[in-house]
Amino acid sequence: MTGVTRRKLFGLTGAGIALAGAGAAAGVGADRLVAGATEPAAMSAVDFHGEHQAGIVTPTQANLHFAALDVTTTEVAALRELLRTWTDAARRMTAGQQVTPDGAVGGAAQAPPADTGEALDLPASDLTLTIGFGPSLFDDRFGLAAKRPPQLVDLPAFPKDKLDPARSGGDLCIQACANDPQVAVHAVRNLVRLGFGTTAVRWSQLGFGRSSSTSRAQQTPRNLFGFKDGTNNIKSEDTDVLRDQVWAQAGDGPEWMTGGTYLVARRIRMHIETWDRESLEGQEQIIGRTKDSGAPLGQSGEYDPVDLDVGGAGGEPLIAEDAHIRLASHQTRNGVRILRRGYNFVDGSDGVGHLEAGLFFLAFNRDTRTQYIPMQQALSAKDAMMEYVQHTGSAHFAIPPGVGPDSSWGDGLFA
Numbered sequence: 001m002t003g004v005t006r007r008k009l010f011g012l013t014g015a016g017i018a019l020a021g022a023g024a025a026a027g028v029g030a031d032r033l034v035a036g037a038t039e040p041a042a043m044s045a046v047d048f049h050g051e052h053q054a055g056i057v058t059p060t061q062a063n064l065h066f067a068a069l070d071v072t073t074t075e076v077a078a079l080r081e082l083l084r085t086w087t088d089a090a091r092r093m094t095a096g097q098q099v100t101p102d103g104a105v106g107g108a109a110q111a112p113p114a115d116t117g118e119a120l121d122l123p124a125s126d127l128t129l130t131i132g133f134g135p136s137l138f139d140d141r142f143g144l145a146a147k148r149p150p151q152l153v154d155l156p157a158f159p160k161d162k163l164d165p166a167r168s169g170g171d172l173c174i175q176a177c178a179n180d181p182q183v184a185v186h187a188v189r190n191l192v193r194l195g196f197g198t199t200a201v202r203w204s205q206l207g208f209g210r211s212s213s214t215s216r217a218q219q220t221p222r223n224l225f226g227f228k229d230g231t232n233n234i235k236s237e238d239t240d241v242l243r244d245q246v247w248a249q250a251g252d253g254p255e256w257m258t259g260g261t262y263l264v265a266r267r268i269r270m271h272i273e274t275w276d277r278e279s280l281e282g283q284e285q286i287i288g289r290t291k292d293s294g295a296p297l298g299q300s301g302e303y304d305p306v307d308l309d310v311g312g313a314g315g316e317p318l319i320a321e322d323a324h325i326r327l328a329s330h331q332t333r334n335g336v337r338i339l340r341r342g343y344n345f346v347d348g349s350d351g352v353g354h355l356e357a358g359l360f361f362l363a364f365n366r367d368t369r370t371q372y373i374p375m376q377q378a379l380s381a382k383d384a385m386m387e388y389v390q391h392t393g394s395a396h397f398a399i400p401p402g403v404g405p406d407s408s409w410g411d412g413l414f415a
Contacts, residue, residue: 045124048094050402051259052247055128055177056339056364057236059215063181064207064343065188066265066360068134068170068395069199076142076414082198083410086131086191087403093187096124099194116193119186127183129191130175131409132263132397137171147413149253151262151367152398158380160390167267167393170202175263175362177341181208203393205267207343207360214341220294220302224270224344224357225388227287228294231302232329234339245337245371246364256412259401261364264338264372267345267393270358275388286384288323296325306331322384328375336371339364358389368396 046054071079089099098104103115138148174191178184185206192201211223212230216237223229234241243249248257275283284290284297294302297318298310308326312318319326330337340363347356365371380386400412 044126045095046126046128048091048129049404052261053128053130053399053402054094055130055175056246056261056341056399057214057242058126058128058177059218059236060210060213060341061126061128061177061179061184062208062210063178063184064210064360065176065181065184065204066207066362067174067188067192067204068202068265069172069174069192069195070202071137071141071171071198072200073198074141078198079142080410080414082195083131084408085194087408089191089194090129090187090409093119093190094124094127094129096127099190116186116190118189119183122180122183122186125178125180125183127176127178127187129187130177130399132173132175132399133413134170134172134395134397136169144413147254147256149248149257149262149398151248151253151257151369152396153369153373155264155368155394155396156373156377158376158391160380160386161394162390162392163394164392167203167205168395170395170397172199173263173265173395173397181206205345205360205393206347207345209344211342211344211359212340214339223359224272224346225275225283225287227283227289227291228302229342229359230340231289231294232306234337241337242339244366246339246366248366252366256415257398257400261339261366261399262368263397263399264361264363264365264368265393265395265397266361266363266391268359268361269356269390269392271354271388271390272357273354278388285320286324286388288319288325297323308332320384322382324379324383324385327378327383333375333378336375338371338375364399 046058048054073079092099098115100114104113104117104120107114135148135152135154138144138152174188176184176187178187188204210221212233213220214233214236216235220228220231234245246261248260250258252258280291289296295304296306298307306319306325306329308317308319308329308331310318326332342359342361345358345360350356363372400409403409403411
């Protein structure tokens with residue numbers, strides 16, 4: 001693959017952070033390399049090709065730009081061509097290259113550049129690009145109704161949801177994760193630009209400070225409530241669990257989804273000002289873990305097994321019946337698990353003196369009908385933490401399998 005490779009980033013700690021937007025502004029400075037730094041993770045490229053799409057079990061990067069799009073054309077050929085164009089551009093950008101060779105500055109002076117250029121001086125930064133297809137794509141516009149997987153249901157209404165239609169749904173999704181926020185924004189910006197006339201952005205979300213780990217090599221991060229989040233998340237090393245709980249298998253549904261998975265995206269507003277007035281003991285009882293080490297109540301270490309039966313002084317279980325980890329635990333969900341890949345966000349203020357902050361929840365599972373939906377129904381109805389959070393956006397996407405050097409996103413769907 002030819003083209004101009006981005007120059008190594010040294011001494012550019014603050015450059016361009018403002019372009020990433022308010023949602024990514026908090027805490028992103030640490031994700032850029034400072035002068036003299038040699039952190040490999042920030043310089044490396046993630047292989048775009050493979051059995052599964054990157055950006056699912058890939059060690060979770062520091063920053064996110066997620067976009068949901070509507071398809072504005074009714075021409076099947078135009079949609080297929082766009083998916084091929086996106087694939088070619090994604091191959092290049094995830095390798096640290098421009099959208100096209102010399103695309104930012106090497107074209108005709110009187111024509112718009114083929115690459116917007118804000119990532120010229122930046123490394124690949126572990127950029128991954130993941131694409132998905134929403135339920136609304138499988139209508140009568142493109143003759144895809146018979147190819148809609150049975151797992152790709154319209155998510156039901158959950159108790160206490162307050163969904164904004166302008167932050168929900170979408171025909172397509174693009175998930176860009178990177179260790180530099182500007183690299184992620186550049187990737188989505190250029191794919192959106194390539195889609196002019198064929199797609200239009202429905203909604204988007206910036207995220208910072210990953211709220212889960214997808215590799216045992218990563219430490220468990222903290223969410224905006226200050227608690228370690230996703231301690232028991234499925235890890236990339238758990239290959240048997242991934243096979244059973246995440247990857248679609250032959251016979252699960254249409255053949256084009258074998259090796260893929262299903263993504264649930266939920267924008268969760270966290271009422272952090274209310275939470276901040278809760279006592280430490282109260283916070284720990286709501287979560288079911290200690291705030292310092294992240295240990296389950298009644299245990300001493302973060303990774304100690306959760307014991308839902310351990311009792312307190314009064315005989316009641318230490319982990320309450322409405323504690324978050326009890327209701328979300330695979331021990332109470334008949335062994336069902338999901339792979340989480342969420343991010344924190346702060347989108348300014350809400351106009352009445354509160355931060356518009358929360359968790360952009362991303363979860364991958366093999367069958368949303370039997371995994372995410374029953375779990376969320378239990379959490380929405382019983383979780384003590386629901387007093388402090390509100391789901392304001394929702395979407396569901398089929399994530400097809402990965403591609404090879406000679407194939408493109410959507411090839412299986414349109415075969």
